[in-house]
Amino acid sequence: MPNTTDLDPSKSPLAFFGSEVRRHREKTDMTQKDLGSKLYCSGALVGYIETAKRFPTDEFADGCDKIFETDGSFARLWPLVARLALPSWFREYTEFEASATSIRTYQAQYMYGLLQTEDYAREMLRMGRHEDLEAKVAARMERQDILMRQDAPQIWVVLDEAVLRRRPADNGIMRAQLEHLLSYRYDPNMVIQVLPFSAGIPTSADGSFNLLTMNEGADFVYSEGVGSAHVMAHPDEFKQAAFRYDLLRAAALSPEGSAGLIASLLEEL
Incomplete structure (x- = not known):
């Protein structure tokens, strides 16, 4: 699985999104594979999103909100991630x-x-x-x-x-x-x-x-x-x-x- 220890949440909206997925996942004691099974994707994709190496879809963001009960936080963050300017x-x-x-x-x-x-x-x-x-x-x-x-x-x-x-x-x-x-x-x-x-x-x-x-x-x-x-x-x-x-x-x-x-x-x- 991708290594999450080097992720800097302040680097970009994509990195912040990934760090939030990781934070909520770990808080609920789920592995990347566990979360992936609930989101109908692979654990590897979860790891890549957590390390800002893939872009999440809006369905992924909505699914995180439902699983983590975050009241639409990921859905509200997703448009910023999807329109991303990175120097x-x-x-x-x-x-x-x-x-x-x-x-x-x-x-x-x-x-x-x-x-x-x-x-x-x-x-x-x-x-x-x-x-x-x-x-x-x-x-x-x-x-x-x-x-x-x-x-x-x-x-x-x-x-x-x-x-x-x-x-x-x-x-x-x-x-x-x-x-x-x-x-x-x-x-x-x-x-x-x-x-x-x-x-x-x-x-x-x-x-x-x-x-x-x-x-x-x-x-x-x-x-x-x-x-x-x-x-x-x-x-x-x-x-x-x-x-x-x-x-x-x-x-x-x-x-x-x-x-x-x-x-x-x-x-x-």
């Missing part, structure tokens, strides 16, 4: 990413992190003037280990054409990156589409975002700003973002047409 949260995001069953992502400016070659990642991080460059490159490459797992998530990537045309000064880096994209052409767990300039203004003109579907716990939307990350686990907001993503997929080139465009850009280098 400097990317380390935690990678744990969610590694547990997702499917990932849908739209990338407006840069190559999706799970698809970056090491040299492309290094160049991008160097241009961002990040400290500990090699450590950050290594961490990004380590993220990609999930693609090699037997239970790898299903991933659907929509890349704006700008991503493919914004090239490092060294053409060799971009050449290797485009070849890497083409290597996924027939991968059963990966679909790559390109949103061409000819499609006009994209339905997500405000930037990139990811949709993560979890095996247990609430699905959520993840996006980044300057020095911060924004997460939305409210089902209405997830539904709206999913619809926006479907519009992006519909406007994009087919996977085969996208591979053809990538191949043509490769020939230009």
Whole structure:
């Protein structure tokens, strides 16, 4: 089971929610498995929620109120948890990413992190003037280990054409990156589409975002700003973002047409 001893309730609304679940559970002498059986979920999910590694659903919050007789406290807290802005949260995001069953992502400016070659990642991080460059490159490459797992998530990537045309000064880096994209052409767990300039203004003109579907716990939307990350686990907001993503997929080139465009850009280098 996940370790609860390191949880800091002041870190975020999600952490506070988890700490309250743990506090009431322990007060009633229930194990995580006991609580999970009453909430019709696994004990592991209870542990993940208690350690802020999964988002609770509204049904989970309502169930806690009934079991602990907390007069709607968890239900009132849940909307704050579901509309969650967390600065400097990317380390935690990678744990969610590694547990997702499917990932849908739209990338407006840069190559999706799970698809970056090491040299492309290094160049991008160097241009961002990040400290500990090699450590950050290594961490990004380590993220990609999930693609090699037997239970790898299903991933659907929509890349704006700008991503493919914004090239490092060294053409060799971009050449290797485009070849890497083409290597996924027939991968059963990966679909790559390109949103061409000819499609006009994209339905997500405000930037990139990811949709993560979890095996247990609430699905959520993840996006980044300057020095911060924004997460939305409210089902209405997830539904709206999913619809926006479907519009992006519909406007994009087919996977085969996208591979053809990538191949043509490769020939230009």
